[in-house]
Amino acid sequence: xxxxxVLVNDALIKNALKITHMKSKKEVIEAGLQExxxxxxxxxxxxxxxxxxxxxxxxxxNRLRSDQ
Numbered sequence: 001x002x003x004x005x006v007l008v009n010d011a012l013i014k015n016a017l018k019i020t021h022m023k024s025k026k027e028v029i030e031a032g033l034q035e036x037x038x039x040x041x042x043x044x045x046x047x048x049x050x051x052x053x054x055x056x057x058x059x060x061x062n063r064l065r066s067d068q
Contacts, residue, residue, distance in 0.1 A: 008029070016028040056064075 008025075013025050013028060016022070016032070017025070020028060020031065022028050022031065
């Protein structure tokens with residue numbers, strides 16, 4: 001693991017530490033990067049898959065879900 005020095009807004013770090021109850025700045029930054037990667041991966045997947053119409057009723061969908 002490499003060492004990187006960055007200037008980060010102190011208020012952002014303080015707020016993130018407070019609401020997440022994480023113990024270190026490193027932990028908060030790594031969690032934030034992981035969330036960013038997950039979000040961007042989902043966004044890219046949505047772009048690649050595009051949209052499609054599905055011809056199924058809500059009742060049929062619920063029935064399919066209950067069969068699992």
